[in-house]
Structures are given as C-alpha cells and as structure tokens.
Amino acid sequence: MDRANLIATLAAARQTPRRPIVTLANCDNAWLISIPRPAGATGKEVFYHILQDPWLFGVSDMLISYFLRLSLKEKSVLETIESCEDLVREIEEAVGGSKEDDEHWLDAVTVTHTNPDHLHQPTLRTFDPSLKVLAVEDAATTISAMKHFHNVHVLPDFVRGQAWPATPEMPEWLSIFRLEDETKKYPNLYHAIVIKIAATNGKDEVILYSPHGVDPGIVEAAMEMNPDAKVIAMTHPINEAGVGLKSKGVANALKIQRKHSPKY
Numbered sequence: 001m002d003r004a005n006l007i008a009t010l011a012a013a014r015q016t017p018r019r020p021i022v023t024l025a026n027c028d029n030a031w032l033i034s035i036p037r038p039a040g041a042t043g044k045e046v047f048y049h050i051l052q053d054p055w056l057f058g059v060s061d062m063l064i065s066y067f068l069r070l071s072l073k074e075k076s077v078l079e080t081i082e083s084c085e086d087l088v089r090e091i092e093e094a095v096g097g098s099k100e101d102d103e104h105w106l107d108a109v110t111v112t113h114t115n116p117d118h119l120h121q122p123t124l125r126t127f128d129p130s131l132k133v134l135a136v137e138d139a140a141t142t143i144s145a146m147k148h149f150h151n152v153h154v155l156p157d158f159v160r161g162q163a164w165p166a167t168p169e170m171p172e173w174l175s176i177f178r179l180e181d182e183t184k185k186y187p188n189l190y191h192a193i194v195i196k197i198a199a200t201n202g203k204d205e206v207i208l209y210s211p212h213g214v215d216p217g218i219v220e221a222a223m224e225m226n227p228d229a230k231v232i233a234m235t236h237p238i239n240e241a242g243v244g245l246k247s248k249g250v251a252n253a254l255k256i257q258r259k260h261s262p263k264y
Contacts, residue, residue: 010094022233025078028117029211030054032084034091035197038173046097048174049088052110055120056080081127104131110176111135112193114142121146132169136178160221164196173198179218190214194222204229210236213248216255233264
C-alpha cells in the first residue's frame with residue numbers, strides 16, 4: 001500500500017480496531033514499525049512508533065572500505081529523520097493522534113545487529129541526541145562509544161526455559177528482545193528480534209524479525225514459554241546470499257512459517 005492510500009485508509013477507519021503498521025524505510029532492512037497503543041495507555045499518540053536498523057543514506061563499509069562496501073540499491077523512501085517524523089505525523093493526524101510540543105513524533109530507535117548495514121553510524125549521527133535508543137548488547141556498546149545520544153539502553157536476550165524478558169524504557173504492554181544464536185558461531189548474524197505486543201484478550205501478538213535467518217529451535221523454545229502468543233508477521237531471507245557467510249534461505253524460513261503460520 002502506498003503512502004497516500006495508507007493515510008486515506010487510516011482516516012476512513014478511525015473507529016475500527018487498530019493493527020500494527022510496518023513500513024520499509026529503505027530497500028534493505030530499515031523499518032518503521034507503528035504499534036497501536038492500548039486503551040488507557042499514556043501519551044496522546046495513537047501508535048507507538050519505532051525506527052529499526054536505520055540506514056537511510058550513503059554507503060555501509062564492512063571493516064574498511066576496500067574490504068567490503070555496501071550501497072543501497074535504490075534511494076530510501078525515508079531518507080532523513082525528518083522524513084520519518086513527517087510520515088509518523090501524517091499517520092497520527094489521520095487517526096486523531098497528537099503530541100506535546102517538546103516530544104518527538106518518533107518514540108524509539110532500535111538497533112538489532114552490529115553489522116554497519118544495521119548499525120549505520122552516519123545515519124545515527126543525524127538524529128537528535130535526545131531520541132530514545134535501544135540496541136542489543138554489542139551494538140549498544142558501539143553506539144555508546146559514539147558519544148552522540150544521551151541514553152542508550154540494552155535490549156535483553158531471551159534465556160531458554162525462562163519467561164520472556166521485559167524491556168527497559170518500553171511501555172509495559174510492549175517488549176522487544178533478542179533470540180540469540182545459541183551456537184555462538186556467528187553471533188552477529190543468525191539471531192532474531194521478537195516484538196511482543198500485549199493483547200487485551202491475553203493472547204500476545206508477535207512480530208518476528210530475522211534479516212539473516214535464525215535457528216527454528218530457539219524460536220520454538222521462546223514460543224513454548226508463551227504458548228498463547230501468536231506470530232502475526234515475520235521477516236526472513238528467501239535466498240541463501242552473502243559473501244562467505246550466507247543468510248539462511250527459504251527452507252529455513254518455511255520451518256518457522258509452517259509451525260507458527262504468520263499471516264504476513
């Protein structure tokens with residue numbers, strides 16, 4: 001759905017139950033994720049807006065530029081933080097949301113990998129330092145070392161056999177955590193992010209984000225700890241692609257899809 005149709009659809013459906021909106025911000029793995037706030041939640045906005053793994057412009061160098069340099073195939077739909085905030089504003093105005101004058105339209109930025117196509121420092125340095133940033137532990141260390149943002153919070157990891165962790169600095173009805181690569185062989189590649197949205201009927205909803213693929217076993221272990229939760233959307237590679245290390249492809253994705261049947 002294009003931007004104009006999205007805004008028109010939201011404006012025409014103000015009284016219907018809200019659903020998450022997931023917008024691809026570039027032609028790689030930067031996403032704007034808008035999650036409906038439950039009734040009674042604090043704040044004037046209708047959605048909670050997260051910009052995940054923002055690489056909005058320029059190139060991404062792996063180690064050093066002559067070793068591996070990545071470029072976006074196309075110009076990003078959202079090329080600046082201002083364009084991200086502008087889309088969020090349009091979404092909120094379409095559904096009757098608003099904010100205080102001293103608040104950002106964007107609620108949080110998350111970084112899920114240390115790889116520079118996910119942790120893109122040139123993009124991050126264009127953001128207001130007061131923005132809330134949450135990142136997996138190794139990425140949080142790198143971002144903190146930039147000395148740009150006022151506060152950087154660590155996204156927790158799921159521990160096999162334990163309840164799903166809460167996320168610091170997130171509303172109680174929303175949590176984000178990592179499913180690690182338990183082999184530890186490629187810890188910066190084969191892991192996933194769970195975005196858990198508490199539902200009013202007690203059955204949590206999950207967006208599963210795995211840009212390089214993840215072991216189905218750790219996904220199953222996590223879902224067993226919250227058996228009523230439903231995976232409503234999943235990102236996963238289709239092709240086994242890469243230089244040296246390759247992303248997990250469609251065969252791996254289907255193992256997860258057939259078990260949890262995400263709609264998207």
